[in-house]
Amino acid sequence: MKKPILYSFKRCPYAMRARMAIFLTNTECELREVHLKNKPQSMLDLSPKGTVPVLKIDDNKVIDESLEIVEWALDINNIFINQLLPDQQVLTNELIMLFDEEFKFNLDRYKYSVRYQDANPLESRSKCLEILKKIEKTISSSHWFFGNSVNKLDICILPFIRQFRIADPEWFDSLDEIKQVKSWLEYFLESSLLANIMNKNDPWREGDQILIFPQQG
Numbered sequence: 001m002k003k004p005i006l007y008s009f010k011r012c013p014y015a016m017r018a019r020m021a022i023f024l025t026n027t028e029c030e031l032r033e034v035h036l037k038n039k040p041q042s043m044l045d046l047s048p049k050g051t052v053p054v055l056k057i058d059d060n061k062v063i064d065e066s067l068e069i070v071e072w073a074l075d076i077n078n079i080f081i082n083q084l085l086p087d088q089q090v091l092t093n094e095l096i097m098l099f100d101e102e103f104k105f106n107l108d109r110y111k112y113s114v115r116y117q118d119a120n121p122l123e124s125r126s127k128c129l130e131i132l133k134k135i136e137k138t139i140s141s142s143h144w145f146f147g148n149s150v151n152k153l154d155i156c157i158l159p160f161i162r163q164f165r166i167a168d169p170e171w172f173d174s175l176d177e178i179k180q181v182k183s184w185l186e187y188f189l190e191s192s193l194l195a196n197i198m199n200k201n202d203p204w205r206e207g208d209q210i211l212i213f214p215q216q217g
């Protein structure tokens with residue numbers, strides 16, 4: 001039986017969250033790294049919108065939304081089941097939506113302001129920071145958002161906070177008002193989880209040897 005095929009891009013936060021879910025649930029797939037300026041036709045045939053991640057489960061089912069890929073992996077192996085209280089589950093859903101919509105909107109206009117007409121990067125940066133301040137007092141003093149164990153919220157929003165820091169690391173690291181956010185992000189950046197989903201792979205081409213993810217051994 002053929003394994004699912006995941007079209008991905010190493011640095012894309014949406015693709016990162018999908019790979020983390022697949023890695024944590026140990027759901028093997030064939031990984032195809034995509035060069036966003038030269039997208040393979042086989043991926044575009046599956047998802048004409050041309051964004052990653054794209055998961056081909058079989059000839060009859062394709063998923064091209066990152067959160068749906070996360071849920072697909074958790075349906076196979078729900079490693080997070082019974083870890084959170086009901087109010088934590090509600091907060092998880094609320095914050096994922098907040099980051100996917102408002103935070104990402106402003107992150108793009110801060111980090112890639114030249115792409116957007118009339119973008120105000122400093123204003124967008126400020127709006128992102130306000131969101132981080134909003135979650136500052138909610139983050140646990142342990143390694144991950146809700147405690148010592150990684151959860152769905154961590155893998156879904158940390159890639160965006162990582163991108164926010166990358167835009168201006170010196171400024172971000174100097175912030176005193178989000179010390180807990182910075183500590184949480186730093187733990188993620190140094191974690192084996194991130195290391196295991198950020199392997200460097202050449203862009204996939206038709207006929208290349210199959211690359212299985214997660215890598216075993």
